[in-house]
Amino acid sequence: MLLINPVGEKFGGFLSRYVPIGIPMGLGYLAGYLQARGVKVKIVDEELLAVNERTLSDLVQGLERPYIFGLSILTPRAGRAYQLIRMLKTLHPDCIVITGGNHPTSCPEESLLNGADIVVRGEGEEVLWNLYREIRGGGDLSRIHGITYRKKDGSISKNPDASLIRDIDEVPLFPFELFENPRYDKGCIVSSRGCPYRCNYCQIRMMTGTAYRVHSPERILAELDLLINKYGQKRIVFYDDNFCFQKKRVKQVAAAIIAAGLQKKCSFSLQTRADNFYSDIVPIMAEAGFKHVGFGMETGLDHLYKIINKGETVQQHIDAIALAHRHGMTTALFMIFGLPTETHEDREKIFNMCRSMHPKDIKFNNLIPYPGTPMYETLKGSSRMHIAEGWSNFNSTLSVTRSIFDKTPLPYVPETMSEFELKRDIMLYSLRAYFNWQTIASILGGSRKGAVWITLPRRWYLNPLEIFHVGRVAAALLMNLLIAWLPLKWTEPVMTCLNPNLKERQRVPNAPREVKIMGWADGAKSQLVIDRSEHPDRRSS
Numbered sequence: 001m002l003l004i005n006p007v008g009e010k011f012g013g014f015l016s017r018y019v020p021i022g023i024p025m026g027l028g029y030l031a032g033y034l035q036a037r038g039v040k041v042k043i044v045d046e047e048l049l050a051v052n053e054r055t056l057s058d059l060v061q062g063l064e065r066p067y068i069f070g071l072s073i074l075t076p077r078a079g080r081a082y083q084l085i086r087m088l089k090t091l092h093p094d095c096i097v098i099t100g101g102n103h104p105t106s107c108p109e110e111s112l113l114n115g116a117d118i119v120v121r122g123e124g125e126e127v128l129w130n131l132y133r134e135i136r137g138g139g140d141l142s143r144i145h146g147i148t149y150r151k152k153d154g155s156i157s158k159n160p161d162a163s164l165i166r167d168i169d170e171v172p173l174f175p176f177e178l179f180e181n182p183r184y185d186k187g188c189i190v191s192s193r194g195c196p197y198r199c200n201y202c203q204i205r206m207m208t209g210t211a212y213r214v215h216s217p218e219r220i221l222a223e224l225d226l227l228i229n230k231y232g233q234k235r236i237v238f239y240d241d242n243f244c245f246q247k248k249r250v251k252q253v254a255a256a257i258i259a260a261g262l263q264k265k266c267s268f269s270l271q272t273r274a275d276n277f278y279s280d281i282v283p284i285m286a287e288a289g290f291k292h293v294g295f296g297m298e299t300g301l302d303h304l305y306k307i308i309n310k311g312e313t314v315q316q317h318i319d320a321i322a323l324a325h326r327h328g329m330t331t332a333l334f335m336i337f338g339l340p341t342e343t344h345e346d347r348e349k350i351f352n353m354c355r356s357m358h359p360k361d362i363k364f365n366n367l368i369p370y371p372g373t374p375m376y377e378t379l380k381g382s383s384r385m386h387i388a389e390g391w392s393n394f395n396s397t398l399s400v401t402r403s404i405f406d407k408t409p410l411p412y413v414p415e416t417m418s419e420f421e422l423k424r425d426i427m428l429y430s431l432r433a434y435f436n437w438q439t440i441a442s443i444l445g446g447s448r449k450g451a452v453w454i455t456l457p458r459r460w461y462l463n464p465l466e467i468f469h470v471g472r473v474a475a476a477l478l479m480n481l482l483i484a485w486l487p488l489k490w491t492e493p494v495m496t497c498l499n500p501n502l503k504e505r506q507r508v509p510n511a512p513r514e515v516k517i518m519g520w521a522d523g524a525k526s527q528l529v530i531d532r533s534e535h536p537d538r539r540s541s
């Protein structure tokens, strides 16, 4: 089987040359699971190698026929994935194309309309293995849970949801050996799956319901040992959706790291909710080498927290960040601008508040109502939403990784602002967050660590080609900064002249400051709650 990570626009846009490439974790887990069961699997990641007629003929060498292709699709990459499916079906008409990942889970029929044969919804390991055996045995797909597929008579069948894997330790250790390319940033690990909260913009609930499943400390240690002692990683990021949800297990993981002495060789960073960053777990985390914490703070005003059903407050974030700093950890804040009803004044307040807390990094993204989320269900169809062909604009870094003159529409613009105002503010605040001599010096000196993605090659200043590329990126950033800095009343008319489509999403005078976003429906996956015992007080509005 060939597993493909389709990539239209490289991660990081015009900065991509200097953004480390993240391992496509989902595909890695699938490959590890199938390989352990004797299936021959290869992975191709388009971040590194484009799939075309020429490269494909090498990639399929040695694979069993008819070929089975598995594509992992994030929403902004759907267009590229559909292009690839057409190519695969033209070159190998008897092949079987399976899609999976976040986007096909939310829009399975769309994959089928674009030529895929079968869609795997949600977690993939067990379902893909069952599917593989059924396909190779010429069996009956109606028995496989967790798939949507086109039947021989052309109709579409949506089989019942599959259960989640109860004990995720059954998934083999992550196969890092499949990602030997030095351009990969191997410093990553997933120690738990899922997040039981109900934020209405986040897609995790669609994938894993409210379940929160953890790997055992022994398994986490085994993977850390591999990363540190075999691959020499000095800094490892826990990719968990919400690392600190269970206090007891955080303490166990930290204690296991200390007992193995791994904190002497490596530092760790994680992402968590502020209200789960408990004061009694932070000291042992600090001792275990957790040096950096990212908080999905998203906004900074309590009325906006209510709109996104975050179930947290501004004060909880202020307290959590101060707590991290007291224990010598640095912090990053991940923010969303462009929430329904938000205004420019709100953003100014939020930015100033973020800065006053002295995080190391602040990353501003625009709101993306991902399909499958209540945010999407509420806003879809409104004139303030715009879905570009192949969902290519559903990329949250669009505003900072493209030129300010780029005409791609943002996916959603609230009535309380114009499209250019939102884009400009994201750019302005992002650049203001980073535009200080300390940050610039650390990036240029190649010593930048933390959540910021830009990493320049060592001694780049001795290489004329790198000097050229760094110069180009710097010029683009400065141009963005300059235009974003000029008053909106000067720049907006010019931008609207250059791009008349901006007229469609102007600010609406007296736009309502109240809005009701739907909640998550309690579907089948919500029943799959595992070990809630540590959280009797968890909000589940």
Ligand code: B12
Pocket: 011, 012, 022, 023, 024, 025, 026, 027, 029, 030, 069, 070, 071, 072, 073, 074, 075, 076, 098, 099, 100, 101, 102, 103, 120, 122, 123, 124, 125, 128, 190, 194, 201, 202, 203, 204, 207, 239, 240, 241, 370, 371, 394, 395, 396, 397
């Ligand atoms: C860590 C992370 C990152 C990291 C690394 C991403 C990576 N390469 O894996 C970084 C910071 C680089 C990142 C970047 C982006 N990310 Co990100 N990221 C995550 C996060 C927190 C964890 C991903 C993970 O490791 N999951 C663990 C594995 C086990 O799960 P999985 O990847 O979903 O795979 C399983 C299933 O989906 C399924 N499956 C997946 N592919 C396939 C294929 C087949 C054939 C089958 C059968 C099954 C299958 O089986 C897998 C195993 O169970 C998720 C949130 C989440 N929990 O999913 C967001 C998330 C995946 N990211 C998201 C997005 C949008 C992005 C960006 C596109 C952001 C942007 N620029 O706009 C970029 C894309 C860049 C990239 N190179 O992939 C969204 C995706 C939404 C969507 N509908 O597309 C998510 C869900 C965040 C969210 N809350 O909305 N991300």
